[in-house]
Amino acid sequence: MARRLREYPDIVLDLDVLGEPADFTRIFGRPEPLHIEVGSGKGTFLASQAQAQTDVNFLGIEWARKYYRYAVDRIGRWGLDNVRLVRADAADFITRFVPDSSVACYHIYYPDPWPKKRHHKRRFICPVNVEQLLRTLSLQGKIRIATDQAEYFEWMKEVFVEFVDRLKKVEFTPAAGAEGGEIIGTNYERKYIKENRDVFTLAFEKKE
C-alpha cells in the first residue's frame, strides 16, 4: 500500500494570504539569498541542495498536485527549514508575487519540452518569462538551466540571444547537492543518466 503523504502547513505558501509582492524575508524568517526552482517535481534537487546550502532560502514552484504533495512530504520529513513550496503556475507566480531584484538564482531543470510545434507557446523559456526572471533577479543573480531535449535547447539559446545586453553567459558548475556522476541531482536527471541521454546546460548572470 502506498505510504500516506503528510501535509506540512509551515512549509507551503498559501496564495490567498501571501500578499503581492510576497515578503520572503518574513516567510523564511531570515534575509538569506533566495533561490527559486521552477518545476521542482518531487523535490529531489531541493532536498539535497537545501542540505548542502543551509545559508540559502529555497522556494520550489510546482504545478502538478501529485509531485507537489510528494515534495511537501519529503521536505517536511527531512526537517529542512530553509525550503518552502508553492503549488502554482511558475510564470504566473513569479509575475504576481516575486519582488524586483530579490532572487539570487533561478534553477530550471528539465522543464517540460512541449515538442509539438502547436505547443511551443507553452514552453517556460520564452521572452515574456525571461523578462520576469530579469526583473526579479538581483545584480549578478543567476539563471541555471538543464535539458535533455536538443531541439528545446536550440530554442532556448535563440530566446536568450535577445537578452545579451542584460545577461552574461557563465560556466554551468555542478550543483552542490549532486552525487557521483550527476550534474544537478534531480529525479528526471537520474532517469536520463540511466538511459545515457545527453544533457545540455546553460547558465547566465544578470549584468548591471
Ligand SMILES: C[S@@+](CC[C@H](N)C(=O)[O-])C[C@H]1O[C@@H](n2cnc3c(N)ncnc32)[C@H](O)[C@@H]1O
Ligand atoms: C520534466 S519534469 C522535471 C521535474 C524536476 N525538475 C526534475 O528534473 O526531476 C517538469 C516539471 O515541471 C512542472 N511544471 C511544468 N510547467 C510548470 C509551470 N508552468 N509551473 C510550475 N511547474 C511546472 C511539471 O509539473 C513537472 O513536475
